[in-house]
Amino acid sequence: MHVVWAHDHTFYFNESGKFFSGGKLPYAVWERYLGVFGRMTVACRGKKVPSDAELQGKTVSSGPNVDFLVLPSLSNPVNKLTKKGYVDQLLTDTISRADAVIARMPSEIGAEAIRVARKLGKPYAVEMVACAWDGLWNYGNTQGKLYAPLSLWKSKRIVLRSPFTIYVTEQFLQDRYPCINGHTGSCSNVEIPESAVEVLEKRLARIRERAGREPLHLGLIGSLNGKTKGIDTALRALKRVILDFPDTRLYVLGDGSPDGWMTMAHRLGIAGQVSFCGVLPSGKAVFDWLDDIDLYIQPSFQEGLPRATIEAMSRGCPVLGSTAGGIPELIGEECLHRPGSDKHLARQITLAYQNEEWMRKQAGLNFYQSQNYTKAKLDQKRQAFWMAFRDYVRAEGNLPEYVTEGVEAL
Numbered sequence: 001m002h003v004v005w006a007h008d009h010t011f012y013f014n015e016s017g018k019f020f021s022g023g024k025l026p027y028a029v030w031e032r033y034l035g036v037f038g039r040m041t042v043a044c045r046g047k048k049v050p051s052d053a054e055l056q057g058k059t060v061s062s063g064p065n066v067d068f069l070v071l072p073s074l075s076n077p078v079n080k081l082t083k084k085g086y087v088d089q090l091l092t093d094t095i096s097r098a099d100a101v102i103a104r105m106p107s108e109i110g111a112e113a114i115r116v117a118r119k120l121g122k123p124y125a126v127e128m129v130a131c132a133w134d135g136l137w138n139y140g141n142t143q144g145k146l147y148a149p150l151s152l153w154k155s156k157r158i159v160l161r162s163p164f165t166i167y168v169t170e171q172f173l174q175d176r177y178p179c180i181n182g183h184t185g186s187c188s189n190v191e192i193p194e195s196a197v198e199v200l201e202k203r204l205a206r207i208r209e210r211a212g213r214e215p216l217h218l219g220l221i222g223s224l225n226g227k228t229k230g231i232d233t234a235l236r237a238l239k240r241v242i243l244d245f246p247d248t249r250l251y252v253l254g255d256g257s258p259d260g261w262m263t264m265a266h267r268l269g270i271a272g273q274v275s276f277c278g279v280l281p282s283g284k285a286v287f288d289w290l291d292d293i294d295l296y297i298q299p300s301f302q303e304g305l306p307r308a309t310i311e312a313m314s315r316g317c318p319v320l321g322s323t324a325g326g327i328p329e330l331i332g333e334e335c336l337h338r339p340g341s342d343k344h345l346a347r348q349i350t351l352a353y354q355n356e357e358w359m360r361k362q363a364g365l366n367f368y369q370s371q372n373y374t375k376a377k378l379d380q381k382r383q384a385f386w387m388a389f390r391d392y393v394r395a396e397g398n399l400p401e402y403v404t405e406g407v408e409a410l
Contacts, residue, residue: 001390003033004095006043006113007104008075011061011068014049018062022223022255022279024307026059029189030066032379033102036386039065041094043109046070057279069094074108076143084112091116100124100393106132106155114158123393125164128173129189131325134302135228164389166382168304169326183392185385190307191375192314200367202291203316204360210294211356214247218349219293219317221286221308222300224256224276230299230322231261233342237299239268240346245353253277253289290315295352295359300324301339310373313366318359320348330369335362 011019019042033040042061046068049055062068071090072083091113095101101117101124103110110126117124132155136148156177159165165179167186174186210216218238222229231252238250250273252258258276265271280286290296296312296319303325310330312319321327322339337344352358371377 001037001100001393002039002041002098003037003100003102004041004043004069004091004098004113005030005033005102005104006091006107006110008045008073008107008109009104010045010047011042011070012047012049012055012058013068013070014052014055018060019046019068020055020058021061022058025061026282027061027063027066030061030063032382033386034065036383036390037100041067041069041098043069043071043091043094043113045073045109057281059281071109074112080108087112088116092120095122096120098122100389102127103158104129105158106130106135106151111154111158114162123163123389125166125389126159126162126179127189128159128165128167128177128304130168130304131173131176131302134324137301164385164392166385170329172326172329173304183385183388185381187378187381187385188305188307188310188373190305190310190373191378192311192370192373194371194374194376195314195367199314200316200364203363203367206291206294207318207356207359207363211359212354214245216245216248216349216353217292217294218248218250219253219290219296219312220250220298221253221312222298223254224252224258224261228300228302229254230301230339232264233299233322233340233345234297235261235264235268235270235274236342237297237345237349238273239270240342241349242270242273244350248273248349248353250274251277251289251293253280253286255279286311287315290317293317295320295349297345297349298322298327299337299339299342299345300327303327305329310370314370314373316363316367318352318362319366320345320352331362331366 011021013019071087074080095116101113103114104127114124132151133148136144136151159177159179162179163182165182165184167173168188170186220234241248265274290312296317298309298321300322301324305326319331320335321331323336324339
């Protein structure tokens with residue numbers, strides 16, 4: 001069975017013909033689908049790079065039974081007017097030869113793929129991984145804010161009409177983007193290896209040895225492009241914290257240029273306390289980085305269920321995060337702050353630094369909570385959903401009566 005998977009993710013490629021991801025979509029992710037469907041075409045954005053040096057830190061996405069269809073971006077008004085016909089033609093040609101479509105939403109390419117699938121009468125499923133409104137409204141420019149209401153409406157309509165929808169959260173996205181009559185499931189797109197209890201023991205020893213001693217190492221993982229990961233909030237909070245603890249350090253791991261953020265750090269007078277660490281391969285390299293962090297922060301404006309937060313929890317990191325997206329499904333209320341509230345975040349960091357007992361308690365809670373997101377547990381839930389979709393596709397994509405009624409009502 002051949003499925004088209006569609007999303008706005010930008011993959012990198014060079015003369016070798018291989019495709020690479022900034023860490024989020026390595027070939028291992030495709031194996032989740034290939035075990036059920038057998039073959040897939042990834043409809044995406046792409047960027048050709050001239051040298052292997054620019055691929056350092058990126059993970060290989062190419063592999064057996066996976067093809068890539070590179071499309072122009074539809075995320076700006078000019079391309080929407082000038083490129084949409086070309087995208088429609090390419091998607092129509094590809095989807096007409098496939099058995100089904102899986103669209104990761106929100107995304108412009110995903111929305112177009114669903115539109116084409118409906119036009120061709122092809123079965124489709126939606127993966128809902130984030131909130132369209134939160135992402136665009138907080139991206140940082142006027143264009144995003146103007147487009148946010150339309151994107152919210154479009155995403156809600158797509159999910160409402162979808163015959164199959166899987167969410168990465170247990171409640172947040174379900175409440176905001178309900179699927180009234182389709183088959184639904186919930187399964188994080190994050191998966192981590194099972195962590196031995198020695199990881200927690202090592203973390204507790206670190207907390208005990210470093211209690212009240214500077215420097216305090218804060219860590220944050222997220223793209224440097226745009227404002228959705230709350231890096232500006234983290235910098236302003238750090239400015240407040242160093243008034244009492246001047247040797248506190250913030251380490252940021254993620255793709256994108258740090259230049260704009262370093263300019264902000266210089267303006268705040270904290271450039272010496274901030275390090276941008278670039279991109280590391282997923283897995284051991286990221287875990288080793290997290291093991292050198294004392295307190296992980298996720299001050300995001302937009303999230304689904306953040307992989308980085310769960311990875312930090314799996315290393316026993318105490319975590320502070322915003323109330324965005326599914327973060328409240330992971331950590332307790334006392335660990336949360338309102339998006340953009342650097343004053344509240346700074347106060348939480350200061351209190352955490354002064355409270356060894358709290359740090360030890362959070363380390364244990366987070367470690368054991370993260371074990372709900374191990375590969376073995378999530379693979380079982382995910383496979384059950386995709387096998388149900390495969391059976392639906394095999395039935396020639398005919399909607400069950402209860403789904404047909406829901407679609408016709410819209």
